[in-house]
Amino acid sequence: MAQPDDIELDGCPIVTSFADDAFESRIIDVTNELDEIYRRMAKLRQELRDLVPKRSYTLGDYDRWARKYYTLLGKRVAEQRVHEEKNSAFTPLVSILCPVYRPLESDFKAAVQSVLDQTYQNWELILVDDAGKSRETTEIINNFAKFDPRIKCITLKKNVGIAGATTVAMDAAKGQYVAFFDHDDLLVDVAIEVMVRAAHETGAKLLYSDEDKIDQAGYYLEPNLKPDFNYRYLLGCNYICHLTMVDVATMRKIGHLTSDYNGAQDHDFVLKATEVLSPSEIFHVPEILYHWRKTPNSTAVDVSQKTYAINAGVKCVADHLKRQKIASKVSSIRGLTLYGVEWTSRTQPSVTIIIPFKDQLDTTLTCVKNILKHTVYKNYNIILIDNWSVRDETLDFIKKIQENKNVSVITVEEPFNFSRLNNIAVAQATSDYVVFMNNDVFVEDPKWLHRMVGEAQAFKDVGAVGAKLLYPNDTIQHAGVVVGPAGVAAHIHRGDPLSEYGYIGRTMLSHEVTAVTAALMLVRRTVFDEVGGFDEEALKVAFNDVDLCLKIRRAGYRIIFSAETIAYHHESLSRGTDDKPEHETRFFLETQTMLERWSSDPLFERDPSYPRYFTVDQQTFFNLVDPEDLP
Structure with missing residues (x-):
C-alpha cells in the first residue's frame, strides 16, 4: 500500500524465498568441487605436456642450450631490477680494468661495445694501451672515449706486459669494486648488474661467475661451469678465471700483479686473495656472465702454445704454499695448466x-x-x-x-x-x-x-x-x-x-x-x-x-x-x-x-x-x- 492514501500497488505482495543453511552449504560445496575440477584439469594438462618427449640438452649442443639460457637470464634479471627500483638500490662505481695490446680490431670493438651495453650504468672502463703502437687501436680507443666519458684511456710509452698493464689500471681505479676484462672478450649485458647485486646481498669481497667461450662465428661452446668456492681445486687450476670482481680495499691489500707470474698472474692474484680473505668472503655467482673469445692464438684454443703460462702456474701455486708454510711439491700434469700437489710432511699419524x-x-x-x-x-x-x-x-x-x-x-x-x-x-x-x-x-x-x-x-x-x-x-x-x-x-x-x-x-x-x-x-x-x-x-x-x-x-x-x-x-x-x-x-x-x-x-x-x-x-x-x- 502506498501511503498516505493506502493505494494498492501493482505486483504486490512480493513473494520470495530464502535459502536455508543446508542449501547454502551445498552451493558452496558444488562451487568448491568445480574449482577443484578446474585445478585438476589444469594439472592434468600440464602433466600431459610433460609427458610429451622433449629434446634434452647436453654439452654436445651447448649453443642451443645457451641461447635459451641467456634469454631467460635477461628476463629474470629484469624482474629483479623492477623489485629493486621499489627499494633502495645499491649502485657502487665499478671499475672495469682492460689491458690492451694489439687486439684484432673487430674483436676489440665488440669487447668495448659489450661494456657499453651493460644494463648497469655506474661503471668506468679503464683501457691501458700497453705501448702497442697501433694507429688503429689508438683511433678506436679515442673514438670510444669521445663517445662516452666513462671510458678512460692510459697510454704507456713502454711495453710492460699484461701484469704491468693491469697494475696500472688497478692504480687508476676509482670504483668501490674492480672487474677484470680481456681486450677481446665479451661481457653478457647483465654481467655487472648481477655481480653488483650478489656483492650487495652476500657481502663478499671477491666474486666470480661462470663463463663460456665464443668463436669467430659467434657460436657458444666449451662452458666453464664452476663449483662454489673450492680451495683444493684452485690449487690444481685457476678454475675461477672470468668474470672476477673484487672489492677495491681487498685488491689493495692483495697487492699488484707481478711479471714473475706472467701467463698465470690471475691465478696468483686469486691465491693471494685466499691468504687475506676467509672462504665465506669469496662467492660464486652461479650465472654465465662472460664469453672468452676463442681465437687461433689464444689460450682458449691451445694452452700448449704458451708454455710460459704453465711454468708460471707451477711457480705461483708453489710460492703460495710456501707462504702458507705447507711442505709440498708442485708439478704440471701432462704439460698443461693443471697442477699436481704432493704433500711432503714427514710426520706419520697412526x-x-x-x-x-x-x-x-x-x-x-x-x-x-x-x-x-x-x-x-x-x-x-x-x-x-x-x-x-x-x-x-x-x-x-x-x-x-x-x-x-x-x-x-x-x-x-x-x-x-x-x-x-x-x-x-x-x-x-x-x-x-x-x-x-x-x-x-x-x-x-x-x-x-x-x-x-x-x-x-x-x-x-x-x-x-x-x-x-x-x-x-x-x-x-x-x-x-x-x-x-x-x-x-x-x-x-x-x-x-x-x-x-x-x-x-x-x-x-x-x-x-x-x-x-x-x-x-x-x-x-x-x-x-x-x-x-x-x-x-x-x-x-x-x-x-x-x-x-x-x-x-x-x-x-x-x-x-x-x-x-x-x-x-x-x-x-x-x-x-x-x-x-x-x-x-x-x-x-x-x-x-x-x-x-x-x-x-x-x-x-x-x-x-x-x-x-x-x-x-x-x-x-x-x-x-x-x-x-x-x-
Whole structure:
C-alpha cells in the first residue's frame, strides 16, 4: 500500500524465498568441487605436456642450450631490477680494468661495445694501451672515449706486459669494486648488474661467475661451469678465471700483479686473495656472465702454445704454499695448466684400516696382501671384521693372518650391516685416522696411504678423503660423489677411461666434493666420533657413506677427492648389487630415508661442489638441466 492514501500497488505482495543453511552449504560445496575440477584439469594438462618427449640438452649442443639460457637470464634479471627500483638500490662505481695490446680490431670493438651495453650504468672502463703502437687501436680507443666519458684511456710509452698493464689500471681505479676484462672478450649485458647485486646481498669481497667461450662465428661452446668456492681445486687450476670482481680495499691489500707470474698472474692474484680473505668472503655467482673469445692464438684454443703460462702456474701455486708454510711439491700434469700437489710432511699419524668380509677368501686375501706388500707408510694397522664366515679355509685364514702383528680380526655374528660392522671396528681402534676399505678394493701404488693422509694433514678442516677407484678395465668407478634430490647420489665420471681428464680436469685434479664412497675412504677419527659415525639403524647397506659425508660437511669440515690416490675396485664383488629383487625393498627404504633426512638441507638441495646446470640423475658433467628448470 502506498501511503498516505493506502493505494494498492501493482505486483504486490512480493513473494520470495530464502535459502536455508543446508542449501547454502551445498552451493558452496558444488562451487568448491568445480574449482577443484578446474585445478585438476589444469594439472592434468600440464602433466600431459610433460609427458610429451622433449629434446634434452647436453654439452654436445651447448649453443642451443645457451641461447635459451641467456634469454631467460635477461628476463629474470629484469624482474629483479623492477623489485629493486621499489627499494633502495645499491649502485657502487665499478671499475672495469682492460689491458690492451694489439687486439684484432673487430674483436676489440665488440669487447668495448659489450661494456657499453651493460644494463648497469655506474661503471668506468679503464683501457691501458700497453705501448702497442697501433694507429688503429689508438683511433678506436679515442673514438670510444669521445663517445662516452666513462671510458678512460692510459697510454704507456713502454711495453710492460699484461701484469704491468693491469697494475696500472688497478692504480687508476676509482670504483668501490674492480672487474677484470680481456681486450677481446665479451661481457653478457647483465654481467655487472648481477655481480653488483650478489656483492650487495652476500657481502663478499671477491666474486666470480661462470663463463663460456665464443668463436669467430659467434657460436657458444666449451662452458666453464664452476663449483662454489673450492680451495683444493684452485690449487690444481685457476678454475675461477672470468668474470672476477673484487672489492677495491681487498685488491689493495692483495697487492699488484707481478711479471714473475706472467701467463698465470690471475691465478696468483686469486691465491693471494685466499691468504687475506676467509672462504665465506669469496662467492660464486652461479650465472654465465662472460664469453672468452676463442681465437687461433689464444689460450682458449691451445694452452700448449704458451708454455710460459704453465711454468708460471707451477711457480705461483708453489710460492703460495710456501707462504702458507705447507711442505709440498708442485708439478704440471701432462704439460698443461693443471697442477699436481704432493704433500711432503714427514710426520706419520697412526691409521687403522678397517675391512669387513664374509668368506670369499681369495678376494679378501688379495686385498690384505696388496696392502701389506705395497704400502710404504709405516704407522698403520689392519682390523678385519669377520661377518659370520663359515668356510673352513676362511677360519684357517683368520688364524694365520693374525700372525702378522699389524693385523687383528673381530668376529661379528650378525646379519650384514655395513654401518654397524664399521662402527664396531672404529670403537676398538685407537688411531688418529681410520680408513674404510671394501675387501674387493686392491691397492698397488706404494704411496696410496701417504697421499690420503697427506690430504688430511695439509689442512685441519679436512674431515675425510676419498680415492680414485677404477674398474679392472681401467675405467673410472669413483671420482667423487654428487648429491641431490633427483638421484640422491651419483658417482662422477663413472665409466670414463683413466686417460681422460674429466670436466675441467675433475678426474685428474684433487678437489673438494660433497661425498666420497666408503669403499676406500679415510676419516679423521675425532670427526667420525663428533658426527656420530655411520647410521646403523636406517642405513645398514646403501647411502651410509653419503650420509656420513653430509654429516661431516654439515659440521663444517671439507671432504677431498684425492685424484692421485688410485686403486682398483671390483665393485660389489663381495656382497652383490642393490638392483636384485631381494634387495629392492631395503634399497627403497634407504632411499626414502635419505630424501626425508636431507631434502631440505642446502648441501643436498644444491651440491656446492657440482654446477647447478648439470643433472644428477643422468650422465654427470654432460647432461644439462633445461634452462627453464634451473633452480
